[in-house]
Amino acid sequence: MALARRRFDAVIVGAGGAGMRCSLQLARAGLSVAVLSKVFPTRSHTVAAQGGIGASLGNMTEDQWLWHMFDTVKGSDYLGDQDAIEFMCREAPSAVYELEHLGMPFDRNPDGTIYQRPFGGHSANFGEKPVPRACAAADRTGHALLHTLYQCNVAARTQFFVEYMAVDLVRDADGDCLGVVALEMETGTPVLLEGKVTVLATGGAGRIFAASTNAYINTGDGLGMVARAGLPLQDMEFWQFHPTGVAGAGVLITEGVRGEGGILLNSRGERFMERYAPTLKDLAPRDFVSRSMDQEIKEGRGCGPEADHVMLKLDHLGAETIMKRLPSIREIAIKFANVDPIREAIPVVPTIHYQMGGIPANFEGQVVAPANANPEAVVGGLYAIGECSCVSVHGANRLGTNSLLDLIVFGRSAGNHICAALQTPSSHKPMPRDAGEATLARLADLDARPQGERTQDVAAELRRVMQAHCGVFRTGTLLAEGVRKIAELAERAARVAIGDKSRIFNTARIEAIELSNLVATAQATIESAQARTESRGAHARDDFPQRDDANWIKHTLWYAGGPEPQYKPVHLKPLSVPTFEPKKRTF
Amino acid sequence: MSATSPVSGPSPSVVGGTVRFRIYRYDPERDRKPRMQDLEVRLHPHDKMLLDALMRIKADVDDSLSFRRSCREGVCGSDAMNINGRNGLACITNLRGLRQPIELRPLPGLPIVRDLIVDMTDFFQQYHSIKPYLINNSAPPERERLQSPQQRDELDGLYECILCACCSTSCPSFWWNPDKFVGPAGLLQAYRFLADSRDEAGAERLDNLMDPYRLFRCHTIMNCVDVCPKGLNPTRAIGKIKEMMVRREI
Numbered sequence: 098m099a100l101a102r103r104r105f106d107a108v109i110v111g112a113g114g115a116g117m118r119c120s121l122q123l124a125r126a127g128l129s130v131a132v133l134s135k136v137f138p139t140r141s142h143t144v145a146a147q148g149g150i151g152a153s154l155g156n157m158t159e160d161q162w163l164w165h166m167f168d169t170v171k172g173s174d175y176l177g178d179q180d181a182i183e184f185m186c187r188e189a190p191s192a193v194y195e196l197e198h199l200g201m202p203f204d205r206n207p208d209g210t211i212y213q214r215p216f217g218g219h220s221a222n223f224g225e226k227p228v229p230r231a232c233a234a235a236d237r238t239g240h241a242l243l244h245t246l247y248q249c250n251v252a253a254r255t256q257f258f259v260e261y262m263a264v265d266l267v268r269d270a271d272g273d274c275l276g277v278v279a280l281e282m283e284t285g286t287p288v289l290l291e292g293k294v295t296v297l298a299t300g301g302a303g304r305i306f307a308a309s310t311n312a313y314i315n316t317g318d319g320l321g322m323v324a325r326a327g328l329p330l331q332d333m334e335f336w337q338f339h340p341t342g343v344a345g346a347g348v349l350i351t352e353g354v355r356g357e358g359g360i361l362l363n364s365r366g367e368r369f370m371e372r373y374a375p376t377l378k379d380l381a382p383r384d385f386v387s388r389s390m391d392q393e394i395k396e397g398r399g400c401g402p403e404a405d406h407v408m409l410k411l412d413h414l415g416a417e418t419i420m421k422r423l424p425s426i427r428e429i430a431i432k433f434a435n436v437d438p439i440r441e442a443i444p445v446v447p448t449i450h451y452q453m454g455g456i457p458a459n460f461e462g463q464v465v466a467p468a469n470a471n472p473e474a475v476v477g478g479l480y481a482i483g484e485c486s487c488v489s490v491h492g493a494n495r496l497g498t499n500s501l502l503d504l505i506v507f508g509r510s511a512g513n514h515i516c517a518a519l520q521t522p523s524s525h526k527p528m529p530r531d532a533g534e535a536t537l538a539r540l541a542d543l544d545a546r547p548q549g550e551r552t553q554d555v556a557a558e559l560r561r562v563m564q565a566h567c568g569v570f571r572t573g574t575l576l577a578e579g580v581r582k583i584a585e586l587a588e589r590a591a592r593v594a595i596g597d598k599s600r601i602f603n604t605a606r607i608e609a610i611e612l613s614n615l616v617a618t619a620q621a622t623i624e625s626a627q628a629r630t631e632s633r634g635a636h637a638r639d640d641f642p643q644r645d646d647a648n649w650i651k652h653t654l655w656y657a658g659g660p661e662p663q664y665k666p667v668h669l670k671p672l673s674v675p676t677f678e679p680k681k682r683t684f
Numbered sequence: 685m686s687a688t689s690p691v692s693g694p695s696p697s698v699v700g701g702t703v704r705f706r707i708y709r710y711d712p713e714r715d716r717k718p719r720m721q722d723l724e725v726r727l728h729p730h731d732k733m734l735l736d737a738l739m740r741i742k743a744d745v746d747d748s749l750s751f752r753r754s755c756r757e758g759v760c761g762s763d764a765m766n767i768n769g770r771n772g773l774a775c776i777t778n779l780r781g782l783r784q785p786i787e788l789r790p791l792p793g794l795p796i797v798r799d800l801i802v803d804m805t806d807f808f809q810q811y812h813s814i815k816p817y818l819i820n821n822s823a824p825p826e827r828e829r830l831q832s833p834q835q836r837d838e839l840d841g842l843y844e845c846i847l848c849a850c851c852s853t854s855c856p857s858f859w860w861n862p863d864k865f866v867g868p869a870g871l872l873q874a875y876r877f878l879a880d881s882r883d884e885a886g887a888e889r890l891d892n893l894m895d896p897y898r899l900f901r902c903h904t905i906m907n908c909v910d911v912c913p914k915g916l917n918p919t920r921a922i923g924k925i926k927e928m929m930v931r932r933e934i
Binding site: 203205602604 | 711714744750829833839
């Protein structure tokens, strides 16, 4: 079957905040750019971000990018690359001003400047006290950001391929990336999209866990594509549990609630975070608060008939603040928890939220992988930005508000790098003769399989195993058993069959393709977690409770089908300031 | 499964509860015309919303049922559909309040791609036609453009739109003229930019709507206000645009 081909300067996979910030840069520079998305752009998961975007504007109280950098390095539990973190925190104010100039409807202070609220782990003067750094549009910051970027891309005439599912990368014999094979969902037609550069902006994979704040679409598609292409995934053992998912439903309740003054209570009505984090209290970083909550529940001070959650109290903020600053939280609490937070506390549990690891990339967005004794050799023609990438600015634990920041800072820097790279005239590299054939064969296999297991049975089991074996607290025994179970599930996933073989908008086929990406992500996660015999950031091992700086200040590199994970050094040297040396984390 | 399940009865979200559906099905490759499919699905303990039941149907009963979904919390706008005769989002519609069999149809008035999936081209074209982006050709300051809290308040109830199309596809004027009438969703956004103190294209925006169809086909039927899952009020925004036009004339 001949594959239809389209050619562009740049092909971007994913139309969330990172993909659309990058495409805006390219479209404005006059490049031809195709943005593929399996959902209409404003349905991307960026839309669900609530609390704010971090930047040291200092609109409320004094702030400095260096303090932001310190908080991010410390928040990362010293696994973040300090050059990339310096880059992000320095760029943050200009990136946020730019969003404002693009039309983003930020909340305002009486003097007309952007409103900022405190957030977990963000402090003034190197940990002294909380600082309001989260630039907010009520509790809909992600929505405001994503719609603004879509609107500006409409103005810039970016070409969107809406409801196209990218399936595989195409690489040539040199290892350079020449584009992607994708399925047009409406017709079921595969198509080869060629680009001088390909940018992966496919978001996270939070759907590998049973209890997740993530959208259904977060299935790690870019990670699966990269793993199948023989490239590594970095630091996949680090997954953030957000302290406040609605118990039972998983839906996110922003940290901005605690930024506005909300507090966590156990069954005795104690504000327990005062014991764990005397300075930042409820605004300690997420890994810290999640573990503290779990400890309370473990020691029998959980709430509810099963004593399995804690309460988030905000009624003392008053109806006016709640309606003004947290209106969507109120809607969510009423709809998903049957409580009105103006009067009652919300039942919450730590819930999977964010993937710190991903496709290894430098701070200009270029994908890097070990080659010729260089642990970070650039992969030609391939970029990765946003949650699917690992730059690594979040290290072992991300600070709240740094995810939206990551999207726009690295979306922009990748865009700038691509513009510069494509300034010298160049033509598309020749396509290998067999480009796309392996993908077509895989799709044909799926269609030809007369019977087999149902996709969602395998996916549900995968989520259960990940939740049970790779959760907040991990042990060697649990992980070893989990690794074995996930390997079994990988075999089962290769044998799933779809009942629906039709072409037009066949979502059963899409879900089967997504399953292969979930499996790759889950394998990378649990195998990397088993190998890391220490506790750092979000990766907490009961059998290795201490952070081990002598042996483990290094990034994990996992390869599909590879024997053991490999490792590469952390960049401890920032661009212009002295290194922040690892210290014990107290808050 | 039993054909004698009660029409109303115990909450469907109890363990092992079943829910009965009547769902619009159409696959242009196989069906010469649309049909209604009757089916039942057994819920799991945490299934609470209509979308949970639809995901359960797709996983356990019939994987060929096609619908869009993403965030499952009412912010992405993917899973708008016609639920027992009324447009809404499946993910924030509680099963408990729904009469059974729950009748699901695609959003009315748009071409159907398959099952509950509609072709939203007309809807988005109308949205794009109002130039849904800030127009300000002055050189930006080094910091943010200033906007008072009162000026910012003008955008509340406007910018929150999730483009789900519940409103426009419940509007008879949009059904008759989807190519000419901007529709409530597009007009709400037109006013969002007219109301923004930072925007400099007010006159151009009003000119763009000065036409017998684009704005003036709104007959204040107010279906849009009635169905908006985010509680927004397009009719009010349309009234404000008309006011701005009148004020400009005098």
